[in-house]
Amino acid sequence: MKKLIPVFITGLFLFLSGTAQTQTFTDRGKVTGSFQFDGQYYMEDDKLGITEEDLDGKLFRMNGFGNIIYTNGNFRAGFRYEAYLPPIAGYNAKYEGHGVPYFFAEYQFKNIQITVGNFYEQFGNGLVLRSYEEWTLGYDNSIRGARVKFQPYKGIYLKGLIGTQRYYWEPYYNGNRGIVKGFDAEFFLNDIFGGMAESKTRIILGGSFVSNYERVQDKTLVRDTITYQYNLPSNVAAYAGRMRLIYGGFQFDAEYAYKINNPSAMNNYIYKNGESLLANVSYSKKGFGISLSGKRIDNMSYKSRSTEIGEALDINYMPPLTNPQTYSLAAIYPYATQPNGEIGFQAKVNYTIPKRSKLGGKYGTKIELNYSNIFNIDKQAVAEGIPVDSTGTLGYKSDFFAIGAPKYFETFDIILSRKFSKKFKMILSYVYQVYNIDVIEGHAGEPMVFAHIGIADLTYKFTPTKALRMEVQSLFTEQDRGDWVMGLLEFTIAPKWFFTIYDEYNYGNPDKDMQLHYYSAAMAYVQGTSRISLSYGRQREGLLCVGGVCRAVPAANGFTITLSSSF
Amino acid sequence: MKKFSMIILALLIGFSVYSQDDKKPGQKLPSIDLQTASGEPFNTANISNDGKPIILSFWALWCKPCVKELNTIADEYYDWQEETGVKLIAVSIDDARSSSKVRPFADGNDWDYEILLDVNGDFKRAMNVNMIPHTFILDGDGNVVWQHTSFSEGGELQLIENVRKVAAGEAIDKH
Numbered sequence: 001m002k003k004l005i006p007v008f009i010t011g012l013f014l015f016l017s018g019t020a021q022t023q024t025f026t027d028r029g030k031v032t033g034s035f036q037f038d039g040q041y042y043m044e045d046d047k048l049g050i051t052e053e054d055l056d057g058k059l060f061r062m063n064g065f066g067n068i069i070y071t072n073g074n075f076r077a078g079f080r081y082e083a084y085l086p087p088i089a090g091y092n093a094k095y096e097g098h099g100v101p102y103f104f105a106e107y108q109f110k111n112i113q114i115t116v117g118n119f120y121e122q123f124g125n126g127l128v129l130r131s132y133e134e135w136t137l138g139y140d141n142s143i144r145g146a147r148v149k150f151q152p153y154k155g156i157y158l159k160g161l162i163g164t165q166r167y168y169w170e171p172y173y174n175g176n177r178g179i180v181k182g183f184d185a186e187f188f189l190n191d192i193f194g195g196m197a198e199s200k201t202r203i204i205l206g207g208s209f210v211s212n213y214e215r216v217q218d219k220t221l222v223r224d225t226i227t228y229q230y231n232l233p234s235n236v237a238a239y240a241g242r243m244r245l246i247y248g249g250f251q252f253d254a255e256y257a258y259k260i261n262n263p264s265a266m267n268n269y270i271y272k273n274g275e276s277l278l279a280n281v282s283y284s285k286k287g288f289g290i291s292l293s294g295k296r297i298d299n300m301s302y303k304s305r306s307t308e309i310g311e312a313l314d315i316n317y318m319p320p321l322t323n324p325q326t327y328s329l330a331a332i333y334p335y336a337t338q339p340n341g342e343i344g345f346q347a348k349v350n351y352t353i354p355k356r357s358k359l360g361g362k363y364g365t366k367i368e369l370n371y372s373n374i375f376n377i378d379k380q381a382v383a384e385g386i387p388v389d390s391t392g393t394l395g396y397k398s399d400f401f402a403i404g405a406p407k408y409f410e411t412f413d414i415i416l417s418r419k420f421s422k423k424f425k426m427i428l429s430y431v432y433q434v435y436n437i438d439v440i441e442g443h444a445g446e447p448m449v450f451a452h453i454g455i456a457d458l459t460y461k462f463t464p465t466k467a468l469r470m471e472v473q474s475l476f477t478e479q480d481r482g483d484w485v486m487g488l489l490e491f492t493i494a495p496k497w498f499f500t501i502y503d504e505y506n507y508g509n510p511d512k513d514m515q516l517h518y519y520s521a522a523m524a525y526v527q528g529t530s531r532i533s534l535s536y537g538r539q540r541e542g543l544l545c546v547g548g549v550c551r552a553v554p555a556a557n558g559f560t561i562t563l564s565s566s567f
Numbered sequence: 568m569k570k571f572s573m574i575i576l577a578l579l580i581g582f583s584v585y586s587q588d589d590k591k592p593g594q595k596l597p598s599i600d601l602q603t604a605s606g607e608p609f610n611t612a613n614i615s616n617d618g619k620p621i622i623l624s625f626w627a628l629w630c631k632p633c634v635k636e637l638n639t640i641a642d643e644y645y646d647w648q649e650e651t652g653v654k655l656i657a658v659s660i661d662d663a664r665s666s667s668k669v670r671p672f673a674d675g676n677d678w679d680y681e682i683l684l685d686v687n688g689d690f691k692r693a694m695n696v697n698m699i700p701h702t703f704i705l706d707g708d709g710n711v712v713w714q715h716t717s718f719s720e721g722g723e724l725q726l727i728e729n730v731r732k733v734a735a736g737e738a739i740d741k742h
Contacts, residue, residue: 030595034695067695071597076693108598122687125663132662132687135697149600155608157600188608202606246606249674253667280667289671319664324629348668350675363642366676419642465721494721526717531698564716566695 033068034529034566036135040088045557047516048538061088063095065135079103090544090553091138092310094168101166102142111151118142121161123184123208126317127257127276128238128302131165137544137551141165141314143180144172155191159184165304165313175215178236178304180315182210204244211237212304212315219269221392230269230392236262238274238302238316254279257316259302263392265309266301267340270395274299276318287354293346295321298377298398301339311551321346322411323370324545325431328504329473329486330453333435334545335374335409343403344374363419374409376439378402407448410434427457437480441543451477465494471502483508498524498533504540530565595709597693604659604670604682611683611690618707619652620733622726624680625691625701626657628665628672633700636718640726641678647727651734655680660691660699702726706733713739 039062042055062085069078083098084091104117120142123129133140145163152158162181164172186206190196196203212235219230240257259274275298282291302316318337321344325331349369353360379388379396388396398404413431420426431453437446453475461467471488488502504518520537541555598612614621622640626633637657640647647653657680659669666686673682685691694703697716704713704726713729715722732739 032695034697036697067692069693069695076597120687120689120692122663126687130663130687157608188606191608204606244606251606251667251670278663282667282671284671284674286674287677289673289675291668291671293667317663319662321664324665326629326631348671350672352675352677364677366638368675417638459720461720463721464724467720469720492719492721494719495715495717495725498717498719524717526715529701529714529716531716564697566697566701566714566716 029070029072031068031070032567033066035064035066035564037064037561037563038062038088039561040556041559042089042556043558045538045555047513048555048557050555050557058086061086063088063091063135063138074108075106077103077105087138089556090551092168092312094170095138097169099169101140101169113149115147115149116145118144118166119147119161119163121147121159121182122317123159123182123210124206124240124242125255125278125319127255127278127300128208128210128240128259128316129180129182129184130314130317132317137311139311139551141312145180153192155188157186157188165315167305167312176305177313178212178214180210180212180304182208184208200247202244202246206242207240209237209239210315211235212302214304214306217306228392230263232263232306233261236260236302249283249285251282251284252280257300259300262299262302262306264301264303264306266303267299267395268389269391270299270389270393272299272395274302276300278319287352289348289350291346291348293321294344295319295346296343296377296400297337297339298341299395321374322372322409323348323413325413327429327453327455327457327471327473328502329475329484330413330429330431330433330455331545332475332484332542333433333437333449333451334543334550335372335411335435336440336543336545336550338376338408338439341377341379341398341404342374342408343377344372344409346370346372361418361420365416365418368413368415370411370413372409372411373407375407376404378404406436406439407434408436408439423461425459427455429453429455429457431455447479449477449479451475467492467494477508481506481509481514496526498522498526500535506540529567531562532564533560533562535560596705596711597690599685599690599693601658601683601685601690604673604684609683611693614656614705615709616652616654616707619654620707620730621705621709622653622655622730623694623703623705624655624657625660625685625694625696625699627659627661627699628668629661630699632718634676636700636702636722637678637680638676639718639720639723641676641680643723643727644679647730651727651730653730653734656683657681658683658685658690660685660688660696662686662688704729704733704739 041060044050065080065082067080079100080102081100084095087095102118106115120131131141131143143163143165147161150158160183164179189203216232216234221228238259242255245252255278257276261271261273263269263271277296280293297318303313304315305313320335320337322335351367353365355364378399381388382394382397386393411433415429417427433451435449437443437449455473457471459467459469469490473486475484484506486504490500492498500522502520507515509515518538518540522535524533536559539556542553543550544553596611596614598610601609603609661669666684700718701716703711706712729739
């Protein structure tokens with residue numbers, strides 16, 4: 001079967017490309033696509049401790065993909081070819097190889113859409129189901145199977161799906177992972193009920209149900225010389241309800257999800273049910289926006305294989321409540337969602353001081369404030385003498401609204417940006433972070449990190465299309481790797497050329513031998529949708545996170561080339 | 568397997584050459600169900616601007632150059648609209664982490680754009696967007712006539728130059 005799939009796709013596309021030449025299809029048929037090639041050439045580096053042995057002869061590594069979509073009227077089909085030869089340092093070694101992990105055909109017939117093959121889907125906020133891909137992380141949990149979308153009436157959207165999830169290159173066969181089934185309904189009340197069409201209040205309701213079937217595994221536990229057999233469920237269900245209410249500039253969103261007991265390697269095989277709540281309220285008008293969010297996650301890891309502990313086979317998604325950091329030193333301590341339990345709050349404010357006002361200046365000034373605070377949930381022993389999280393038990397009891405210990409993460413940042421003249425702009429930023437490196441990075445016993453970061457980002461335009469940008473960043477902390485300073489210069493000639501040099505210097509590292517410069521030089525050329533970039537330098541060890549999912553990036557020294565194009 | 572990858576490679580190259588020829592009539596937008604920032608269901612096949620040009624810009628809260636590009640255009644947007652009738656649709660690819668913060672962010676930055684939420688990247692994938700910012704110009708009939716990735720200071724000049732040509736019904740240089 002595995003061999004047949006590529007043959008089938010090649011055949012399909014040969015057929016389509018053949019027929020596409022004929023008159024009837026050129027009128028309507030379209031082929032679009034995109035490619036990307038990321039290559040790295042690695043070199044030894046005594047200071048970083050990278051030896052010939054570490055490189056193991058794999059001096060050049062590459063990740064690449066080619067994506068093709070064929071569209072003809074209501075029909076769409078496509079595939080993605082991927083190659084990791086071998087995967088770039090930091091990506092899961094299980095990716096080594098190449099093939100076609102993604103292919104689909106889709107047909108829209110009036111109000112019904114059917115997809116067979118691979119697809120990405122999200123129910124609500126993803127608390128019970130989300131399949132997605134993130135190339136930079138090497139994350140892909142696409143579902144292979146079938147999906148139907150149906151719109152029976154104006155404002156009513158129904159979706160149903162069944163399939164198995166991608167696990168690197170390992171094909172699905174009986175019992176090596178679960179079969180995921182799901183159903184979702186969404187109701188836009190203002191569109192359904194004619195009387196509400198003109199109403200200022202918009203209401204959207206939704207609900208989802210997901211079930212994962214996994215062949216029951218044999219698992220035993222020996223305690224006091226007695227052997228216990230785990231009674232593991234073969235079907236694990238989860239459901240969620242959500243609402244969204246909009247009134248003028250006000251908006252309220254909430255979703256609650258519940259999952260029945262799902263003992264797994266992720267939660268140390270406890271039998272507690274899981275739940276999560278995500279709520280957000282915001283208000284905005286022109287020039288001002290504020291949003292407040294709250295979240296509670298309790299034992300909500302939901303994977304389609306109960307023994308999996310890596311970043312794979314996730315059925316659901318739990319968004320982190322932190323502001324993503326875009327400046328490099330502010331991104332040294334990123335937050336990763338803790339699926340076994342966390343409770344957190346976030347606030348974000350954006351304000352534009354009007355132009356031509358005393359404070360705002362000629363072009364206006366923008367202010368952004370972010371605050372997040374995240375803790376463990378409250379966890380109490382289920383019975384005397386049984387420690388919290390003991391395997392084979394109900395795990396713990398938890399007060400829904402209580403804040404537990406320890407603190408996982410806290411951040412406050414303020415960003416001011418102002419254009420002073422046609423030629424000069426400046427962004428100033430201050431970030432304060434408290435980071436539980438023990439929990440988030442698994443560095444057992446390391447103390448909490450407290451970091452202060454200051455950033456200045458200045459842009460000067462010599463001509464309308466030639467500009468020089470300068471960044472200066474400084475991070476102060478007494479913990480972990482100590483203080484850092486960073487400088488960057490970027491010269492651009494719009495819209496085609498980019499030249500960048502930067503250096504991150506870890507001058508405060510308590511280990512004198514590790515007080516290193518991480519320098520880099522890069523250039524990029526853009527032509528339409530094609531981009532080629534080449535860089536040389538040192539890469540600092542750290543975490544690369546997108547959407548609360550992280551990948552460890554090892555220290556490296558060498559050349560990187562990226563080619564990307566779409567048509 | 569090796570043979571297969573060679574076939575794929577040949578097809579990819581073949582397709583790219585072929586699609587270049589095919590590009591003349593432009594590419595119409597795929598039909599994807601999204602929501603507007605103010606909670607209305609919206610299908611991307613319905614994107615239109617009464618026969619006038621449209622700028623479609625893929626962005627996210629975490630993308631610094633995207634926000635820079637949209638802020639830069641915001642300073643000129645009124646003049647651009649008056650001159651060419653252009654409309655900018657900013658498609659946010661923020662996921663559930665930030666999608667509910669997109670509207671307050673856009674309002675707080677004083678933007679006048681129409682905002683669409685592509686929370687699971689369906690529209691992004693259908694439009695073959697690899698990296699953001701990725702900006703498209705659509706002509707009055709909804710055909711993609713120009714596209715570009717990345718942004719640097721002054722990049723907006725090329726964008727409006729091309730919008731002017733589209734508004735005047737002139738052909739534009741693809742790159």
